[in-house]
Amino acid sequence: xxxxxxxxxxxxxxxxxxxxxxxxxxxxxxxxxxxxxxxxxxxxxxxxxxxxxxxxxxxxxxxxxxxxxxxxxxxxxxxxxxxxxxxxxxxxxxxxxxxxxxxxxxxxxxxxxxxxxxxxxxxxxxxxxxxxxxxxxxxxxxxxxxxxxxxxxxxxxxxxxxxxxxxxxxxxxxxxxxxxxxxxxxxxxxxxxxxxxxxxxxxxxxxxxxxxxxxxxxxxxxxxxxxxxxxxxxxxxxxxxxxxxxxxxxxxxxxxxxxxxxxxxxxxxxxxxxxxxxxxxxxxxxxxxxxxxxxxxxxxxxxxxxxxxxxxxxxxxxxxxxxxxxxxxxxxxxxxxxxxxxxxxxxxxxxxxxxxxxxxxxxxxxxxxxxxxxxxxxxxxxxxxxxxxxxxxxxxxxxxxxxxxxxxxxxxxxxxxxxxxxxxxxxxxxxxxxxxxxxxxxxxxxxxxxxxxxxxxxxxxxxxxxxxxxxxxxx
Numbered sequence: 001x002x003x004x005x006x007x008x009x010x011x012x013x014x015x016x017x018x019x020x021x022x023x024x025x026x027x028x029x030x031x032x033x034x035x036x037x038x039x040x041x042x043x044x045x046x047x048x049x050x051x052x053x054x055x056x057x058x059x060x061x062x063x064x065x066x067x068x069x070x071x072x073x074x075x076x077x078x079x080x081x082x083x084x085x086x087x088x089x090x091x092x093x094x095x096x097x098x099x100x101x102x103x104x105x106x107x108x109x110x111x112x113x114x115x116x117x118x119x120x121x122x123x124x125x126x127x128x129x130x131x132x133x134x135x136x137x138x139x140x141x142x143x144x145x146x147x148x149x150x151x152x153x154x155x156x157x158x159x160x161x162x163x164x165x166x167x168x169x170x171x172x173x174x175x176x177x178x179x180x181x182x183x184x185x186x187x188x189x190x191x192x193x194x195x196x197x198x199x200x201x202x203x204x205x206x207x208x209x210x211x212x213x214x215x216x217x218x219x220x221x222x223x224x225x226x227x228x229x230x231x232x233x234x235x236x237x238x239x240x241x242x243x244x245x246x247x248x249x250x251x252x253x254x255x256x257x258x259x260x261x262x263x264x265x266x267x268x269x270x271x272x273x274x275x276x277x278x279x280x281x282x283x284x285x286x287x288x289x290x291x292x293x294x295x296x297x298x299x300x301x302x303x304x305x306x307x308x309x310x311x312x313x314x315x316x317x318x319x320x321x322x323x324x325x326x327x328x329x330x331x332x333x334x335x336x337x338x339x340x341x342x343x344x345x346x347x348x349x350x351x352x353x354x355x356x357x358x359x360x361x362x363x364x365x366x367x368x369x370x371x372x373x374x375x376x377x378x379x380x381x382x383x384x385x386x387x388x389x390x391x392x393x394x395x396x397x398x399x400x401x402x403x404x405x406x407x408x409x410x411x412x413x414x415x416x417x418x419x420x421x422x423x424x425x426x427x428x429x430x431x432x433x434x435x436x437x438x439x440x441x442x443x444x445x446x447x448x449x450x451x452x453x454x455x456x457x458x459x460x461x462x463x464x465x466x467x468x469x470x471x472x473x474x475x
Contacts, residue, residue: 001468002036003027004126006115008108008135009098012079013051013086014044016098018245018381019132019163022212025248028080029461035468038124040115042093042107043075043086051077055086059121063114065106066181072114074122085122087114104135105171105198106179112138113181120152128468130159134169137202138180144205145186157471160206162199164378165220166227169198193228200232207471209233209240210464212379213400217242225376243464244403245379246457247388252361254389254451259361264390266451269444272365272390279366283350285323292437293323294430295367295391297360297382300330300338305373305396310337311423312430317345320434325363327352367391369433373418373426377401384455387414390447394433396421404455408436414450 009015011024023039030037043055055075063072073088087093092107101107112131116139119125131139140158147153175196176182182190190201203209211217219225221234233240251257254272255265261278264271273289280287298304316322324345326338338351352359364370370386372395379400383393387404393415395401406413409432416436418429437443 001128001465001472002124002126003030003038003468004115004119004124004129005037005039006112006129006131006136006139007039007041008111008133010039010041010084013041013047013077013084014098018212018379021248021381022163022245023132024079025246025457026461026464027082029246029457030464031080031082032458033461033465035461035465038083038085038126040085040087040111040118042098042111043073043088044098045094045096046098047086054078058085059118061114061117061121063110063117064181065110065113066178070110072110072118074118085118087111087118089114099135105169105175105196108135108169108198109138109180112136113142115139116142116147116153125152126156127472128157128159130161130464131202131206132161133163134167134199134202137169137198137206139202140205140207141182141186141189141201145182157208157468158206159208159210159467159471160202161210161212162203162220162378163212165199165211165225165229168200168227168229169196171196171198192232197229200229203229203232203236207239208467209236210467211240211242213244213403214242215402216378216399219376219399241467242403243460243467244400244455245381246455246460247381247384249388249456252385252388254365257361257365259358260365261362264365266390266448269390269447269451275362275365276368279325279362280323282362283325283352284347285325285350286347288323291321291323292368292434293325293366294369294371294394295363295386296324296326296328296371297363298326298328298372300326300328300334302331303375304330305375305421305426306330306334308373308421308423308426309371310334312427313341313349314344316427316430317341317349320431322348322434324349325352325367326350327354327356327360327363329353329355361389364389364391368437369394369416369430371430372396372401374398374401375421380404383415384453387450387453387455390451392416392433392436392446392450394426394429396426404453408446408449412449414446414453
């Protein structure tokens with residue numbers, strides 16, 4: 001079986017968020033299961049020079065973009081044993097930043113068309129083209145309009161994964177013919193709510209639609225989560241499913257992670273406490289191996305549950321012997337709040353601002369508890385990383401958090417959960433977790449159970465392979 005994975009970003013080449021992690025890990029997991037998966041993405045200006053040096057030029061072609069034709073260079077690179085095709089066009093991609101440009105619709109229309117046009121040139125005919133988010137949602141649309149009846153392209157199936165339905169690629173209707181190159185007769189596939197909606201078009205045109213967790217697949221049928229697309233998704237519910245993302249368990253391994261103060265494992269967890277002491281010293285906190293440490297690594301925005309934390313943090317700190325560490329950046333309101341809390345509780349509360357990968361790993365390893373009270377969370381990776389490092393998660397039951405974390409109140413779970421988006425419920429759950437921490441024997445059992453949870457990409461890859469095979473058999 002052959003798969004072309006279309007993405008706007010992928011590690012190690014270019015990344016802004018979770019999509020890059022998926023695109024850097026899932027193709028490797030598929031390849032290990034003898035699936036011929038290759039990746040196509042833009043050759044951005046931001047890609048580091050050391051990675052560019054290993055690329056080799058494959059071919060060039062002329063790609064139609066509405067009424068014009070544009071140069072397209074195809075470069076090949078390898079990462080983790082996977083072949084990556086990087087699409088070169090200096091007008092579209094030789095600029096700083098991956099997104100946020102005035103002509104993003106045209107840039108990613110070019111990428112989507114180039115991904116299809118290059119296939120005969122590289123002599124690679126996939127059984128399945130797997131697209132991701134609005135940036136490549138035009139691929140199944142272009143395929144159905146321009147390629148499906150071409151003898152060389154016939155029989156290819158398309159899958160579209162929604163990583164976050166909030167981002168849909170909405171533009172004015174004037175783009176349809178002059179920029180996207182969609183014939184007037186086909187415009188209904190793209191039109192929605194008086195504008196062009198690229199994600200909506202991809203949902204209609206793709207053979208299957210997936211999201212990044214089973215619960216999120218159900219949640220986006222609800223207007224509260226769907227950002228206006230619930231009607232379209234409900235009509236096409238038969239093609240919708242959810243597959244939980246995984247994490248790179250080789251990179252995120254406390255037994256070998258070079259960023260930690262001390263390595264440890266589920267079998268030998270005793271060294272974990274050295275990471276707490278090391279972090280306390282680095283952040284000028286009170287050095288105490290026994291005090292429970294709650295960690296957060298998050299964007300400081302409201303949908304991550306920061307308003308619940310803001311409502312309850314002073315009560316938690318004043319009533320409980322606990323330490324609290326947060327790393328992230330975001331809204332001025334929350335950054336200011338945590339700066340004030342750090343001044344109010346010196347030695348017990350520390351706020352670190354920015355994206356600092358090595359510090360995030362130290363926080364996972366040092367924390368006893370890891371807080372994720374999200375309002376919505378399509379999948380979430382932090383809770384899986386936290387489990388891997390023995391930081392027992394406290395989460396709200398939404399999206400991938402609900403699918404990956406189960407309350408330990410039944411004696412079998414791997415964390416602590418609450419349902420209602422309510423600060424009192426969150427605080428009550430934190431107190432339950434702290435009670436558990438004060439029971440050393442029970443806590444050791446929970447810690448071992450948490451660290452042995454399997455959230456490797458192998459599990460996710462097997463589910464995608466089943467989906468691909470079902471699609472191919474349905475031909």
